[in-house]
Amino acid sequence: MRAIWTGSIAFGLVNVPVKLYSATENHDVRMHQVHKKDGGRIRNQHRCEECGKTVEYDDIDKAFDDGEHRVVLTSEDFEALPAEDNDDIDVLQFVPSDEIDPIMLEKAYFLEPTSKTPKAYLLLRQTLEDTERTAIVKLTLRTRTRLAVLRVCGKVLMIQTLRWADEIRDVDFKGVNSKAKISDKELEMSEKLVESYSEDFTPEEFSDDYQVELRRLIDAKIESGESLDVEETFDEEDSEEDTGGDVIDLMEALRKSVDSSRSSKKGTSGKKSDAKKTSSKKSGAKPKKSTAKNSAPKKRTG
Template sequence: MRSIWKGSIGFGLVNIPVKLFSGVQGSHLDLDMLDERDHEKIRFQRVNEKTHKEVPFDKIVKGYFLKDRYVILDKHDFEEASPEKTKMIELENFVDMKEINPVYYETSYYTEPEKQGRKAYALLLKALEKSGKAGIARFVLRNTENLCVIHPMQGVIVVTKIRFEQEIRNLSEIEKVEDITITKKEMDVGLALIKQYTSKFDLSAFKDDYSDELLKIIKAKAKGKRATVKKMKPQKASGDDLYEQLMQSLGAKKGA
């Protein structure tokens, strides 16, 4: 793998030189948009909305619509707002991972210590493993300040970007179900259904079936054939009563 960032993790007064590698990769197929008539690629143009003419790249500026007009920003404005460029992932405090709501998580990066920082890296890794804690830190990647969680995984320190609080939309606009009454027997069966489906989390049991099936279709069409794809048939409850639907769900699982 090719590293995407080089810098240090700041652990108190200890600097741990590390390389950062992308910890994720896409599982979706890379499809191109084509003209149906001759299968040539579609090229997108930057067009003036008013004149409908293409705009040269060097004539494009960025602006923010404020009240009734656009405020144009130049290179200097972006430089002024950008965080100070630093190659330090500065640990600010430590928390329990379970305290972080999953809605905050973005993407993960693997770290690898530079030769001169291997012992300090090992110390931080083992301290995180033993304490069960994760570090909260900030770092600059591609001129943008990022908030992240530093946590251990299978002998490697992982840096997982998380969203800032202001990036999470307020739930006040979502209609809630606080006025709905659930009976005791409905709750008992609901809990029993959860218990029946509960198992140890195993990520390998979940596959990107859509991409696999789509690739089968592509390969078959390339040979002039039509792939046979198994369609999932959702089970339907026989009635509208919630309690009866829950009971049928329990029975269906037992009979599987």
């Protein structure tokens, strides 16, 4: 990883020198545009509406236009902004962690301690953990002033930028104010359905199906060329099942969903146990019995 920002966390008279690294990366297959007729690469050009000439990136400025006034801002104008010179992550508040609404969260960054003695970094991390607090901070990142949260992620401090309050839209949908009556039976069945799907979240179990299939398609085209049979590459069993139209009876839908979820879980647990048996057979090891006797340490005989 490469650091994209260097500065320090400042709260009170305490300074914690850090480097900022992007915590996430894009796994999408990278593609570009080509001419359908001959496969030639399509390049974007910036063309001026006034003179009709193609303009190089270095000759482009930004402008604000409200319909009546146009204000052109040069790179020198942006560099003159006071926020440009700030190399501190300023702590504004420490708030209870559960007060941060996930809708406000944006991009995540890891913070690496850069001091030879990272005691202040470790102290801040321990304090946030023990108090179950999250710091609200302000920083300048890529010439923009950003509001962010500073929190603990495992052994690392991390920053997550926030949307500003006026960037969250206010909505008032008619449906959410409906006075449709929900019966006790429907609520009970709905809670059973939630319970049947309940388990610990393990993100590693999930994959981006679209990117997996896209990669599969690209590999198949490399191997077979343009004569590829798409239906053969993607079996019919991969397609979505027909749900049989809209469901009218809510209770019946809930009941069927609960039954379906239970049978699906039984099948999954069966597959997992079969996989364990197969793996133990391949390795030639006998499956261990997890009994209290087996787990107890054996006494040594002299």
